[in-house]
Amino acid sequence: MRDQIPLVPIEVKVNGKSHKLEVEPRMLLVELLRDGLGLTGTHIGCDTTYCGACTVLLNGNPVKSCTVFAVQADQGEIMTVEGLAKDGQLHPLQSAFSEQHALQCGYCTPGMLMSSYSLLSKSPSVTDKDIVKGIAGNVCRCTGYQNIVKAIQLAAQQTKGR
């Protein structure tokens, strides 16, 4: 059966760089990013649409990349955690996560960063309640979330201050 499945040509822009590829229809976006493009910053956690470790932005919206087929991202723009730092400088969110001890094992961090990046890019004026709602689809089993909320709030203050 597998041999008879035609590959599908797609074109995606990932962190500003265009890629033309041919993919099997059942390839998931997260696998395209990790195995096809070597962008292993995006993690596969639960692989069942629950934990959010695989969160990336697709056309500006946060999605769980384990629950989108790569063919669906055709003609789309994707931003992964590798797209946050610019010219060797950490993004304010990344620095805030480091300063506030917002990670322990770090497995959930790429997804947390992308969800919080999406939240703050809509509006940097956020209450703690907004933050909790914004990262509701990201599970962290180490920190208890307190320091993550603090880090996002710190980054929000810095973004507003600039």
Add this chain to the structure above:
Amino acid sequence: MYPSPFRYHRARSLKEAASLLSELGEGSKALAGGQSLIPLMKLRLVSLSDLVDLNFIPGVSAIEQKDNQIHIGALARHADLEKSQTTAPIPIIHDCASGIADVQIRSRGTIGGSLAEADPSGDWPCVLLTLPVELRCVGPKGERTVPISKFFVDAYTSVMEHDELLSGIIVKLPPPHSGGAYLAFKRSPPVYPTASAAVQLTLEGDVCKDVGIALGCVGLTTIKAVQAEQQLRGKSIDQKSITRAAEAAMAEADPQTDMRGSIDYKRTLVRALVKRATEVAVRRARGEKVEVSHYYA
């Protein structure tokens, strides 16, 4: 996890998608937001020969007011409905849209996909059953309109044929002095609720002129709680009548014991949710702005 192999088709219109589903037969399925279908395919609970992608079809996700109706394109995402100002006159729609799963799932999941799946735990079936709603379906032979009260047949089964697709949801604007509320109780954001209740009513002074009450996750289909409605329709709205309606809803619920709770627990939850949703619906019908959405344990 990989789903079993399938061929991929990208439809340019709903009509073309319906014709493709008709040609490809029972092994094919349409892909809308994919937030239920893709996990099922990955777990190999569903294996398909062909997948027909609806996501590249233009013009099927608009949310517009036309006369006294709101037309919602079937491919409108939960996030589109969460942000929409057009649906503001019917706040129960926002209650639902803003609480479904989490931000990421709301970016992808569609209202049409949620209805077509006919999952008894789905949020949209519960909310829309309390409103005057018509559903537009497209098939290879043409279109038809189905009132939502006739749409759900059984668990995961609607009246639509294999090669029919939802194209739009038409909601009639409620009369003045109407209000509604949707409350779902969940253990954590990405999971299905343990139980949910939607109440939409119209007041005339202190009398409840009309009411719709629906219950989610507590039966093989979403339950229209007609006995509970009777406790309110034409009656004066007060703590006594609201309690009677909540108790009637509790009796109409038909839950199963599962990992989310026992039968008694879910019935008790239904009583509380119907009571609270009715109270919010009444306050909104009186012009108050009240913010509610899903509850988390």
